[in-house]
Amino acid sequence: MVCVRVLYASEHHSTQEIASRIGARLRTHGHHVDVRELASALGGQGLPRADAFVMGSAVHDGAWLPTAEAAVRVGAEGLREQPVWMFSVGMSAALPRLLRLLADRAVQPRVAALVDVVNPREHRRFSGVIRREHLDRKGAVLFSLLGCRYGDHRDWAAVEAWADDIARQLTALPARGPAD
Template sequence: MASVWIVFASEHHSTRQIAARISDRLVEQGHAVEVHELPAGPLSPPPDAVVVGSAVHDGAWLPAAETFVQARAELLGSRPVWMFSVGMTAALPGPLRLLAARAEQPRIARLVGLVRPREHRRFSGVIRRGHLDRKGAMLFRLLGCRYGDYRDWAEIDAWAAGIGRELDGRADRTEHPGLA
């Protein structure tokens, strides 16, 4: 059994719900999980592994998640880490969705490069009219986007199950320094 922290930044609760779902799946597999919304105070005792996620706004993680990764990059790099981003790719019409799915967001890519996680996964979240300002809502509609809940729970469950299986092979590693 591995000890796992799931740390995340969420603005409209979609990322929080994804983090909770990942936690549920890891607990079902017998792992000890703590879930922390960022910004969080010092986190201890040190975990065996970390899952870090954030909502994506304007091509970047939320500031609390960026700060967490930048401040703890060296320590995060010393243990198994998985990262996930939650955006609105699935809300885009066909050709734009394909383009967005292939696009690399430079600020997020820098964070991934700092930590070198086992995997960085991109999920679609929930987009509602109230999530966008007037200008954003106009652009959203002009692009042919649609509001809705685009989370693929089966994909999220499968990803979490894969993390759990990988942790099963790493649970007996030596203790790492803390992330406080």
């Protein structure tokens, strides 16, 4: 049994729910999984014991949430020595088609720099949930002017397929027993 920590940073629970789904899927493959908030898991006491990590954050203004970014930078040295997968949750699926195509291809420099610090096996981007109350007045006006759509844009099949792929890779790792 491989021990996996699924760590997340979420402002409106969308990323938390994606992390929970990834954790549940990994459990169906027989792995021991602990899902918890990234900042509390990596903050202060160093890297928690695990055979592998899956880490994700909501992306706001082209960057992971500040607490998540700080926690990853603090734990980066230990993370580089572990099998790690990273995911970012944004809103590209809420955009009109042409803007979505551009957004899906765009590099977000702060996210890319964070990924470079950890050097994960893979970094995935998913769309999350965007509701009117998530935006301030200016953001809501811009959102409407761009022709964006509010709603739940998560692709659960893609999330589960990615988790299944991670699970297959995890089976090749040596097990260390349950995480503390």
